[in-house]
Amino acid sequence: MSEEEVVRQLCQLAREAVLSFEDDEGLRVAEKTIAAGVNPLRIINEGFTPAMIEIGELFSQEEISLPQVIVAAENMLAAVKILEPHIPAGSSEEKAGVVVIGTCAGDIHDIGKGIVATMLRISGFEVYDLGRDVPPAKFVEKAREVNANIIASSTLMTTTMMGQKAIEEELRKAGLRQKIKTMVGGAPVNQNWANKIGTDAYGENASEAVQKAKELAE
Numbered sequence: 001m002s003e004e005e006v007v008r009q010l011c012q013l014a015r016e017a018v019l020s021f022e023d024d025e026g027l028r029v030a031e032k033t034i035a036a037g038v039n040p041l042r043i044i045n046e047g048f049t050p051a052m053i054e055i056g057e058l059f060s061q062e063e064i065s066l067p068q069v070i071v072a073a074e075n076m077l078a079a080v081k082i083l084e085p086h087i088p089a090g091s092s093e094e095k096a097g098v099v100v101i102g103t104c105a106g107d108i109h110d111i112g113k114g115i116v117a118t119m120l121r122i123s124g125f126e127v128y129d130l131g132r133d134v135p136p137a138k139f140v141e142k143a144r145e146v147n148a149n150i151i152a153s154s155t156l157m158t159t160t161m162m163g164q165k166a167i168e169e170e171l172r173k174a175g176l177r178q179k180i181k182t183m184v185g186g187a188p189v190n191q192n193w194a195n196k197i198g199t200d201a202y203g204e205n206a207s208e209a210v211q212k213a214k215e216l217a218e
């Protein structure tokens with residue numbers, strides 16, 4: 001079987017795992033991915049991620065309930081955790097820059113943020129992941145402490161988007177706005193929002209996040 005065919009089958013299994021709403025299904029796909037020796041990033045990006053987007057659509061249409069979303073998310077998170085150490089590192093030996101990343105205050109969605117952090121790490125960035133529900137001042141405090149080039153924030157809810165604007169304000173208050181670049185992302189975020197609040201970059205997905213971070217760190 002060709003590698004493309006193996007990837008296609010594993011992506012199909014990843015989708016089935018997320019949509020099965022059964023515990024541990026994601027783990028099984030992760031183990032199969034490692035055994036097959038394909039790049040786990042492809043299964044995360046082309047299998048698990050579109051499946052989670054499908055989950056979001058089903059939830060919006062009230063076809064599935066919150067406990068089902070939780071099981072689906074746990075399946076993906078468990079798989080990503082196992083796959084992460086098996087992702088081949090980027091070719092650059094040089095440190096690309098220092099990034100402080102987190103999900104904004106009031107928001108506990110962290111799957112996408114975790115993927116972005118992983119992609120940045122394997123692309124040569126030193127990444128400090130503050131987790132979720134992070135107050136704006138905490139981003140700035142950490143960035144100062146580790147001498148970061150970039151603060152990257154994620155938000156999945158319209159109600160928590162203001163956290164990204166608050167980071168801009170905190171940076172200005174600290175007199176660091178010129179020194180530290182900002183990058184925003186998350187499902188409700190777009191380029192218009194980024195322009196409106198005055199961030200330096202917006203990324204639609206994890207690969208765009210890496211590309212933009214590299215531009216900012218230059």
Ligand code: B12
Pocket residue numbers: 049052053055056057059060066069070073106107108109110111112113115116152153154155156157158159183184185186187188202203204205206207208209
């Ligand atoms: C999974 C999920 C959950 C899980 C989260 C588990 C976890 N550990 O993250 C659970 C079940 C816990 C959950 C809880 C809730 N959820 Co929810 N959830 C989702 C769902 C279905 C998928 C999100 C996801 O993981 N997507 C997959 C990842 C890979 O994609 P992503 O996050 O978009 O990330 C990608 C890009 O956006 C980008 N990106 C992300 N971050 C960043 C950062 C930077 C810097 C850059 C450049 C790029 C970038 O790159 C990523 C990779 O490609 C969304 C639906 C949706 N349409 O998004 C709803 C959704 C976000 N949830 C929603 C809601 C309302 C809630 C709850 C309030 C529900 C409730 N009634 O209790 C709570 C929130 C509690 C809180 N305080 O945060 C709403 C938000 C509505 C709104 N106001 O905007 C949504 C949109 C569902 C809906 N249609 O109603 N949820």
